[in-house]
Amino acid sequence: xxxxxIKTNHRLDEYRQGDRTNIGVKLKNGCxxxxxxxGFCLEVAHPVKLQVHSFTIESAWNPRSRQSKLxxxxxLAENEYLLGSYEDGFVYTxxxxxxxx
Numbered sequence: 008x009x010x011x012x013i014k015t016n017h018r019l020d021e022y023r024q025g026d027r028t029n030i031g032v033k034l035k036n037g038c039x040x041x042x043x044x045x046g047f048c049l050e051v052a053h054p055v056k057l058q059v060h061s062f063t064i065e066s067a068w069n070p071r072s073r074q075s076k077l078x079x080x081x082x083l084a085e086n087e088y089l090l091g092s093y094e095d096g097f098v099y100t101x102x103x104x105x106x107x108x
Contacts, residue, residue, distance in 0.1 A: 013030060039058060061081060
């Protein structure tokens, strides 16, 4: 299952499709503004850079295999962001995950 982690102070919170939260979006001037996150999408309306701590690596997890481990996480560096999409006042994380600098 697709999932992202957002760091709030010293806590990591996990979010899946259907969860609601606010997520940081890096603006062109370098500031960060928080928008309501509304899950995952497949198309980009208006591209944005989302501040995310880590995301799941789906290729390493097969839920139908008993030998498969739980989802593995890929952490982003401080200057890396996930590709997102802004539409109608909400932001979405674009699938498949794409890391931006």
